[in-house]
Structures are given as C-alpha cells and as structure tokens.
Amino acid sequence: MRPAPVPLAWCNLTHDKVRFGLFAAGIGFAVVLMGVQYGIMNAMLDSNTVLIERLKCDLILVNPNRASLIFRDAVSSRRVEQAKGVAGVRQVHPVYLEYQTAGLRHTAADPAQRTHTRRVRVIGVDPAADLLDLPEVSPADWQRLNLPGTALFDRQSRPHPDQKNYPGQSVFGPLEPGIRTELAGRAITLIAGFDMGFDFGTDGSLIVSDRTFAEWVRAPLFPVNPLAEADLVAIQLEAGANVRAVQESLQARFPEGDVLVLTRAEMIAREKAFWWQNTPIGFAFGAGVLLGFIVGMVICYQILASDVADHLPQYATLKAIGYTNGYLSWVVLQEALILASAGFVLGMVVTLGTYRLLTDLTGLPMRLTPERGLLIGGLTVLMCAASGWLAVRKVKKVDPADVF
Amino acid sequence: MSSKLPPPGEPVLRVRGVNHYFGTGETRTQVLFDNTLEVMPGEMVIMSGPSGSGKTTILTLIGGLRTLQEGEIEVWDADRGDYRRLRGVGEDERVSIRRLIGFIFQRHNLFDALTALQNIRMAQRLKPQATPDPDVCAREMLTYLLMGETDLDGRKQKSRFDYKPAALSGGQRQRVAIARALVNRPKLVLADEPTAALDANSGLAVVTLLQELARARPEAELRERVRTAVQAGENGRLAEWQIALLKTIASEHGTTSLIVTHDARIMNLADRIVHMERGRIESNVVVAERLFVxxxxxxxxxxxxxxxxxxxxxxxxxxxxxxxxxxxxxxxxxxxxxxxxxxxxxxxxxxxxxxxxxxxxxxxxxxxxxxxxxxxxxxxxxxxxxxxxxxxxxxxxxxxxxxxxxxxxxxxxxxxxxxxxxxxxxxxxxxxxxxxxxxxxxxxxxxxxxxxxx
Known part of the structure; x- marks a missing residue:
C-alpha cells in the first residue's frame, strides 16, 4: 500500500505566499494582455455584424459582389418573389440599407448649436414584418413607424467626443423621442430608441419603414422605381424545414450567380472575414495576443527555471533516492499548470473589468463568450505548458551524483 | 513482503576491479584504481581516507548515481533474492536499484515547502508500505531521533513532526533526512558524514539505529549507552525509552551500511574499516578479525x-x-x-x-x-x-x-x-x-x- 501523494508542486509554489502572488500576477498580466487584445479584436469585428445578428431570419440572400454590408451591390426585387416559391420558405422580406447618401442633420433645436450634417446608416424594413430583434422597441412603436417621416434612432450611436460639455449626446446631437430633424434633406421625426451600436462603416443607425426609405432615401436617386433592388433579403423558413436543404434548393433556383444564399452564421463569418482581411485589425491585435503569449511564456519559464535552480539539491536528492525523470518532469508541468490556473483566474477578473471599462468608454461591444474564454484559457495553458516543457529539460539534466 | 539474505558467505555488495575516470580527452583523469571490496550482510562499514581519495566517488558508483565505467558492482536485491548488476545498465535499471538503497547525504536537502513528515513521505511513496498509515512509522522514527514529544530525559517537549525545515535546527533537519533514508528499511545504506551536523546524543542514536538495523544487539550492550550526561562526556547517550523504541523500529535486521566519516565515535563501532588513499583501497579490515589476530x-x-x-x-x-x-x-x-x-x-x-x-x-x-x-x-x-x-x-x-x-x-x-x-x-x-x-x-x-x- 502506497501512502498518499505529497502535493510537491503545489507546496513548492505556495510555500511563499507573497512570491506565489507575484507569480500569479505575472502570469495574470500575460492573460490580461491576451484577453484585452483578443477582446478588442473581437469587439471590432463584432460591431460590424450586430445588424446581421439582430435579423430574425434563417437564410439571407446577398449579392456575391457585396463582400461587406458597406458596399452597394444589391439583389434584384425579382429574386425576392422567386424565393417565395421555393419549398420550405415561409416568408421573404427585403431589407434596405443606405450607408452613403443619407445625411442626418444635427438634431440640436438651436441652429447655433448644430454642427455639420453627418452620414447615417438607414435601415428600411417593413414595420409589420417583425424582422429585427430589438426588445427595446415596442409593437406600438413599430406601428407608429408606418407613418411616413418617422424613424427609430440608435441610442448607442457614436458618442460625442466631448462628453464633458455634451453629456449623453451622440455625434448627431441629442437623440430623444420626438426630436424633429432632417434626413436626406426632408423632415423626419424620431419616435423611439433602440440599441445597436456603431462600427467601422457608420456612426449610428436609423430604422425607417420601407416606404419612408423609398421616398426619403432612394426616390431622389431612383425616381422611377426606388425599391427595384433590395440590399439584403431575409428568409424565414417553415417550422421543421431543413436549413441546409432549403439553402441548396434556393441556390439552385438562382443559377445566374447574382445571388448568394447564406445562413446567418455564414453571413456573419463572411462579414468578419472581410474586415479581418481588409483591415489590419487581425494582424494588429493578433500580434498583441501573440505578444501576450510570449511575455507569459517568458515569465512562466523564469518562474519555473528559478524554481528548479532553487531546488537543485532537492531534485537531485529525489533522483538519488529513486524518483524518475518522468516524475520530476511531471512536478514541473504541474507547477506550470497551477501557475496557468492561478494566472488565468486572476487575469480573467482583470480582463472582465477592463472589458466593462472599455465598453463604457468606447461603446465597443466587448463580449466574453464561453468559447472565447476557453480560447484564452487554452492559450494560457499552452503558454505555461510550453515553458514547462522548456524547464523540464533543466530538471532532466540534474545530476544525482552532485548531492554527495 | 519477504526479504532474503544472500547465500551464507556471500556478500550483499560486491565491488570488483572498479576504475573510474573524470573528464574526457586531455583532461581525463583516473580517480579510482582497481578497487575491490566485499561487504557482508549486516556489516557496518566505515570508509576513511583523506579528502579526494575517492570515497565519495565509489559511494556514488555503488548507489547507481554515476555510470559505472570499468569493473563490476553487484548489489543484493533482498526482495528479488538476486544480485543486481550496475555495469552496462540503463537509466531505468539504475533508478530501480537506487530504490534499494538508503542515502544519507552530507547536506539534508529537504524541501523547504514540505513538513518533516511530508519530506519523509516522499521516500515512502517509492515503496509499498507495510502499515496503512505510513505516518505512524515516520513518527516513531522521528521520536526515536529525539524529535517527538519526549526529550532525552523523558520530559515533554513539542514534537517537530509538522515543522517545516525553516523552523528546525541544522541537526534536526539532518535527522529528518536520516529518517527519510531509513524509513523504507533499505538493506543497504550509503551515508556521507551522517553525524557531522549532529550533537553527540542524536549522533549516537543514529549510529545505534544503524547498528541495530544491521543485527540485533543484546539489550545489555545497548544499555551501556544509557548513562548520565557526566559519564557520557562527548560520546552521547541514549534514553531508556529509546531502546524500547529502537527494538520496534529495527525489527528487521541485515541492513548493511557504508559510512564515509571522520567521526571517531562511529569508527569505534564499525564492523569493517576501509581506508582509501589516492583512489585505491589501501586497507580493508574486519574489526573483529583484527582484534582476534x-x-x-x-x-x-x-x-x-x-x-x-x-x-x-x-x-x-x-x-x-x-x-x-x-x-x-x-x-x-x-x-x-x-x-x-x-x-x-x-x-x-x-x-x-x-x-x-x-x-x-x-x-x-x-x-x-x-x-x-x-x-x-x-x-x-x-x-x-x-x-x-x-x-x-x-x-x-x-x-x-x-x-x-x-x-x-x-x-x-x-x-x-x-x-x-x-x-x-x-x-x-x-x-x-x-x-x-x-x-x-x-x-x-x-x-x-x-x-x-x-
């Protein structure tokens, strides 16, 4: 019968509480570096897909040339009608988007307070279609949106940079229900707010009815048939329909190649991929994560190597009395994993605090999903295990004959 | 667990024609020259000689801590009932031979982060233990080594079982290290100046324990070591209660110890004295034979x-x-x-x-x-x-x-x-x-x- 194991790795690390605290702080620092960099990267990518996430649909039709929402390429209205005929499809709704041509006049009532007119993203949907997942907007508000010249406004629009003098104001000026201003040169009334947020392409959004959209935004440019093209087409399926099967039959229905049928997740991934590939976000923040990883590895290696160096006679003694290299390696790896866990917990607490702070400061949607947390955790373990592996070589070299 | 002794007349340790070299190429120097030594079961062997004469090197070779270059070393494996050769074996085999041996080093090399009992447990983990609670064994041994609840004169004292090395004196640390070496009842103990850091009383306790592990001593012989502080002088003494405990701890006999020491108090108790000079065994004397002749x-x-x-x-x-x-x-x-x-x-x-x-x-x-x-x-x-x-x-x-x-x-x-x-x-x-x-x-x-x- 063998006696219970001695938690050597744990005892070695926690023997000196202050030192252990410093160790955990060191690893935690690396976790914060990785977590914050990764968080900002995700927030930047996430911000561009909020609209797609809020669309209540199973499939989306998009022009293949429209690599990102900010482009103009659209889907012909004929495709909307054609999609309705495909088996499994319950409802088809066009979604109209305008990024470039619609300016929102500064909303301040006093003309002296107004700054210049800014471009705003305008989203046109059928108010009756219940197409957008915006719990802040009541059915009555959707009802009122049918009135031409009304709009819902984004309470999370880019905040005014000078919050000291303009508290709570957006770059568009104060946004409150009942404010009257001009959209694309025509009078419009803000009736209710929703939360969506700004991104790379826009400072904020207005939601209007398809009719208002046609008259206010598109008619000046396309007077004959303002709604000839839809920017996105949201398709809701029959209950129990196989999404993949319908997606395939829809795609088969449009052999001309002017329409791409995507699930919402695919659409989100496509949008993110665009920003990832066409901006230095991925590189910059990926490098930040890598930097955190390397810093953490160096810190962890220093800790483990100094532990081995400090306990050289002890480890040599263990070897002399018959412990294998395998056992000693396992002790070092255990220490690496303990450091990883302690550093992760500490680092994640700070990271979450930083997320809150950044969201409050910048309005970026910093979110920590379980998968992302798992990724940071995985990176932390990998980081410590890698330095543990390096330190193991030191302990393997310990010569038991040196103890005599 | 059955432990067997070698056949009558055969040694527990056989060293034959061992040469050893340090360094390579130009700097290669021979440090051991054709050393041959046999140690019989239950002998307490003292190795003496000036520093640099190769005592420690030969000890590390016997312990499987170094690779044997030339010659043959065989160690008796009491559990297996056979000799284990150290020549030309791999790291794994040497590691398993090391487990047969109790090592007492000059420095205690205890883990600062572990208590006395935990440090001893590190050794106990290597061998299946006879008792369900291994700590009982470790406590008994520490108590015998004067670290328990009773001091030499039978007065109550605070036991040091759960102390970490930082809270122990140098001698106490060394005694923990000795307990760690002996707790698995090895049949071969290799020790380098084991009593150097110990006071006379605990030094005597250690040596007496090694002697008793070698072979049962008559009660009368042990009782001679129970004496007053004045009588004992610098030679140390045992307590009555230690003898009873000693008999419990050392219920198994046949342990051979190889001790490098300059401590004259130990030399008097040796069964065999091996003297080394310049890498050679100059004399190898069985004390009883010398007295007899x-x-x-x-x-x-x-x-x-x-x-x-x-x-x-x-x-x-x-x-x-x-x-x-x-x-x-x-x-x-x-x-x-x-x-x-x-x-x-x-x-x-x-x-x-x-x-x-x-x-x-x-x-x-x-x-x-x-x-x-x-x-x-x-x-x-x-x-x-x-x-x-x-x-x-x-x-x-x-x-x-x-x-x-x-x-x-x-x-x-x-x-x-x-x-x-x-x-x-x-x-x-x-x-x-x-x-x-x-x-x-x-x-x-x-x-x-x-x-x-x-």
Whole structure:
C-alpha cells in the first residue's frame, strides 16, 4: 500500500505566499494582455455584424459582389418573389440599407448649436414584418413607424467626443423621442430608441419603414422605381424545414450567380472575414495576443527555471533516492499548470473589468463568450505548458551524483 | 513482503576491479584504481581516507548515481533474492536499484515547502508500505531521533513532526533526512558524514539505529549507552525509552551500511574499516578479525614484548578480510595469498621431527580444532586439543630445532601463518624477553610447557 501523494508542486509554489502572488500576477498580466487584445479584436469585428445578428431570419440572400454590408451591390426585387416559391420558405422580406447618401442633420433645436450634417446608416424594413430583434422597441412603436417621416434612432450611436460639455449626446446631437430633424434633406421625426451600436462603416443607425426609405432615401436617386433592388433579403423558413436543404434548393433556383444564399452564421463569418482581411485589425491585435503569449511564456519559464535552480539539491536528492525523470518532469508541468490556473483566474477578473471599462468608454461591444474564454484559457495553458516543457529539460539534466 | 539474505558467505555488495575516470580527452583523469571490496550482510562499514581519495566517488558508483565505467558492482536485491548488476545498465535499471538503497547525504536537502513528515513521505511513496498509515512509522522514527514529544530525559517537549525545515535546527533537519533514508528499511545504506551536523546524543542514536538495523544487539550492550550526561562526556547517550523504541523500529535486521566519516565515535563501532588513499583501497579490515589476530599474537611470547604499533602492523599483515566466525572462500584465500592455510579434518599441519627451514611457519588458529600429538616410543600420545585463538609452532622457530610434536586437524581448520623471515624479524626485537622465556623453557621442558607452546 502506497501512502498518499505529497502535493510537491503545489507546496513548492505556495510555500511563499507573497512570491506565489507575484507569480500569479505575472502570469495574470500575460492573460490580461491576451484577453484585452483578443477582446478588442473581437469587439471590432463584432460591431460590424450586430445588424446581421439582430435579423430574425434563417437564410439571407446577398449579392456575391457585396463582400461587406458597406458596399452597394444589391439583389434584384425579382429574386425576392422567386424565393417565395421555393419549398420550405415561409416568408421573404427585403431589407434596405443606405450607408452613403443619407445625411442626418444635427438634431440640436438651436441652429447655433448644430454642427455639420453627418452620414447615417438607414435601415428600411417593413414595420409589420417583425424582422429585427430589438426588445427595446415596442409593437406600438413599430406601428407608429408606418407613418411616413418617422424613424427609430440608435441610442448607442457614436458618442460625442466631448462628453464633458455634451453629456449623453451622440455625434448627431441629442437623440430623444420626438426630436424633429432632417434626413436626406426632408423632415423626419424620431419616435423611439433602440440599441445597436456603431462600427467601422457608420456612426449610428436609423430604422425607417420601407416606404419612408423609398421616398426619403432612394426616390431622389431612383425616381422611377426606388425599391427595384433590395440590399439584403431575409428568409424565414417553415417550422421543421431543413436549413441546409432549403439553402441548396434556393441556390439552385438562382443559377445566374447574382445571388448568394447564406445562413446567418455564414453571413456573419463572411462579414468578419472581410474586415479581418481588409483591415489590419487581425494582424494588429493578433500580434498583441501573440505578444501576450510570449511575455507569459517568458515569465512562466523564469518562474519555473528559478524554481528548479532553487531546488537543485532537492531534485537531485529525489533522483538519488529513486524518483524518475518522468516524475520530476511531471512536478514541473504541474507547477506550470497551477501557475496557468492561478494566472488565468486572476487575469480573467482583470480582463472582465477592463472589458466593462472599455465598453463604457468606447461603446465597443466587448463580449466574453464561453468559447472565447476557453480560447484564452487554452492559450494560457499552452503558454505555461510550453515553458514547462522548456524547464523540464533543466530538471532532466540534474545530476544525482552532485548531492554527495 | 519477504526479504532474503544472500547465500551464507556471500556478500550483499560486491565491488570488483572498479576504475573510474573524470573528464574526457586531455583532461581525463583516473580517480579510482582497481578497487575491490566485499561487504557482508549486516556489516557496518566505515570508509576513511583523506579528502579526494575517492570515497565519495565509489559511494556514488555503488548507489547507481554515476555510470559505472570499468569493473563490476553487484548489489543484493533482498526482495528479488538476486544480485543486481550496475555495469552496462540503463537509466531505468539504475533508478530501480537506487530504490534499494538508503542515502544519507552530507547536506539534508529537504524541501523547504514540505513538513518533516511530508519530506519523509516522499521516500515512502517509492515503496509499498507495510502499515496503512505510513505516518505512524515516520513518527516513531522521528521520536526515536529525539524529535517527538519526549526529550532525552523523558520530559515533554513539542514534537517537530509538522515543522517545516525553516523552523528546525541544522541537526534536526539532518535527522529528518536520516529518517527519510531509513524509513523504507533499505538493506543497504550509503551515508556521507551522517553525524557531522549532529550533537553527540542524536549522533549516537543514529549510529545505534544503524547498528541495530544491521543485527540485533543484546539489550545489555545497548544499555551501556544509557548513562548520565557526566559519564557520557562527548560520546552521547541514549534514553531508556529509546531502546524500547529502537527494538520496534529495527525489527528487521541485515541492513548493511557504508559510512564515509571522520567521526571517531562511529569508527569505534564499525564492523569493517576501509581506508582509501589516492583512489585505491589501501586497507580493508574486519574489526573483529583484527582484534582476534591481535589478541592471539599478544599471547605468544614471541610477539608479546614488541611495541603495540608493531603488533598491530604484524596483525594487519595477516588479515584476510573475513569475520573469524565465517569460513573463508577459496577466492578470498587467493586474493591475499600466504596469510592463511586451510586444512581438512585429519590433515597434518606440522609433523614431529620435521627440521626447521626457511619454509617453516608460526601458526595461529582461526577456526576449527587441532590435536597435538607426540610419539613416545611406539605409541602416539595425544597431548592436547586447541581451538580458535590458540597458536603453535613457535618453539621450533625460536630454538631452531626440529618440530617437537605433530599437529593435526580434527575439524576443518583455518590457520593464520607467519613465515620464518617475518618471525625472525620480530624475534630480534623481543630478544631479551624471549631469552627469558626460552631459559624457562629449557630448564623446565615438561609436557605442561609443550602443551601451551608446541
């Protein structure tokens, strides 16, 4: 019968509480570096897909040339009608988007307070279609949106940079229900707010009815048939329909190649991929994560190597009395994993605090999903295990004959 | 768990022709030269010699801590009942051999982060334990080593079981390290200056424990070490209660220890003293044999008058390195030729009337019984029988006369022999004394005189 194991790795690390605290702080620092960099990267990518996430649909039709929402390429209205005929499809709704041509006049009532007119993203949907997942907007508000010249406004629009003098104001000026201003040169009334947020392409959004959209935004440019093209087409399926099967039959229905049928997740991934590939976000923040990883590895290696160096006679003694290299390696790896866990917990607490702070400061949607947390955790373990592996070589070299 | 001893007369540790080199290429230096050593079960072996003489190197080779380069080392594995060779084995095999051995290092090398009991547990983890609670064993041993709830004089003290090394004194740390080495009851203990950091009392406790682990000592012998502080002086003492505990801890015997030390208190208790110089084993003396031979020589008038140092030198030149209780193996005999002769029962060792020549010898009986016979006309008269420790053959050498009696082996007999040249050298030193004895002998040449000095 063998006696219970001695938690050597744990005892070695926690023997000196202050030192252990410093160790955990060191690893935690690396976790914060990785977590914050990764968080900002995700927030930047996430911000561009909020609209797609809020669309209540199973499939989306998009022009293949429209690599990102900010482009103009659209889907012909004929495709909307054609999609309705495909088996499994319950409802088809066009979604109209305008990024470039619609300016929102500064909303301040006093003309002296107004700054210049800014471009705003305008989203046109059928108010009756219940197409957008915006719990802040009541059915009555959707009802009122049918009135031409009304709009819902984004309470999370880019905040005014000078919050000291303009508290709570957006770059568009104060946004409150009942404010009257001009959209694309025509009078419009803000009736209710929703939360969506700004991104790379826009400072904020207005939601209007398809009719208002046609008259206010598109008619000046396309007077004959303002709604000839839809920017996105949201398709809701029959209950129990196989999404993949319908997606395939829809795609088969449009052999001309002017329409791409995507699930919402695919659409989100496509949008993110665009920003990832066409901006230095991925590189910059990926490098930040890598930097955190390397810093953490160096810190962890220093800790483990100094532990081995400090306990050289002890480890040599263990070897002399018959412990294998395998056992000693396992002790070092255990220490690496303990450091990883302690550093992760500490680092994640700070990271979450930083997320809150950044969201409050910048309005970026910093979110920590379980998968992302798992990724940071995985990176932390990998980081410590890698330095543990390096330190193991030191302990393997310990010569038991040196103890005599 | 069954633990077996090697076959009778076979050692637990066999070192043969071991050479060792440090460095490579130009800087390669030989540090051990053809070392051969056998250690019998239950021996306490002291290795002495100046620093740099290779004691520690040979200890690390025996312990499997270094790769054996040349020669052969075999360690008895009591669980397996076989020898384990250290030559040409891989790291795994050496690691498993190390587990057979209890190592006591000069430095304690305890983990600062672990308590005394946890440090000991590190060793216990390596071997299946007999008791369900291994800590009981460790506590007993620490208590015996004066770290428990009772001090030497039986007063209560705070036990140190759960202390970390930082809270222990240097000697206490060393005792924890010793407990760690001995807790698995190894059959071979390798120790480097184990008592250097210890006070006299705990040093004695450690050595007594090693002795008792080697073989059971009579209670009376141990009790001699229970004495007052004044009587003990610098030699240390044991407490009554320690002896009882000692008997519990060391219930298994047959442990051999190899101790490198300069501590004279330990040397007195050794069974075998191996002295090394410049990488060679210069002498390998079984203390009991040395005492036996010295005692035998001292009784002979031929050597009684020479200086004690000369006596010791002469005695040491006869030693064969085997305890006088054990028979000599032929290979041991061949290893040190000219020192010992072996006779079968009935064989004649000397014959009456043989002339004295350069090949005549003086004999000291090591084992067995001989009978002394003299021809009286037609009959053969048996004068006496002699056993171990008695000597014969010196009268003829002293008087330069033919042998005056026949000596025949009754049982298998082993006799130490001193040749005539050596005998005469010492004889000249003791001349005045011998002359007096001879005078005596010539005047009163009676059977009584023959009886003692055939």
């Amino acid at each position: 010295r005692e035998g020589l001292r009784q002979s008038p031929a050597f009684a008058a020479i200086l004690p140092e000369e006596q010791e030198k002469l005695a040491d030149s006869l030693l064969i390195g085997v305890h006088p209780n054990d028979p000599v193996r032929p290979d041991q005999l061949a290893a040190r030729p000219g020192r010992l002769e072996v006779y079968k029962p009935g064989e004649r060792i000397i014959r009456e009337g043989d002339p004295v020549n350069d090949h005549s010898k003086f004999y000291l009986i090591r084992r067995g019984t001989v009978e002394v016979l003299r021809e009286t006309g037609t009959a053969t008269q048996k004068l006496t029988e002699m056993g171990p420790g008695r000597y014969f053959g010196e009268v003829a050498l002293l008087l330069n006369q033919p042998r005056n009696a026949t000596v025949r082996a009754l049982t298998p007999v082993e006799v130490y022999t001193i040749d005539r040249a050596t005998f005469d050298r010492y004889r000249s030193v003791s001349k005045p004394f011998i002359d007096r004895v001879l005078q005596n002998f010539r005047v009163f040449e009676t059977p009584r005189a023959v009886e003692g000095q055939a």
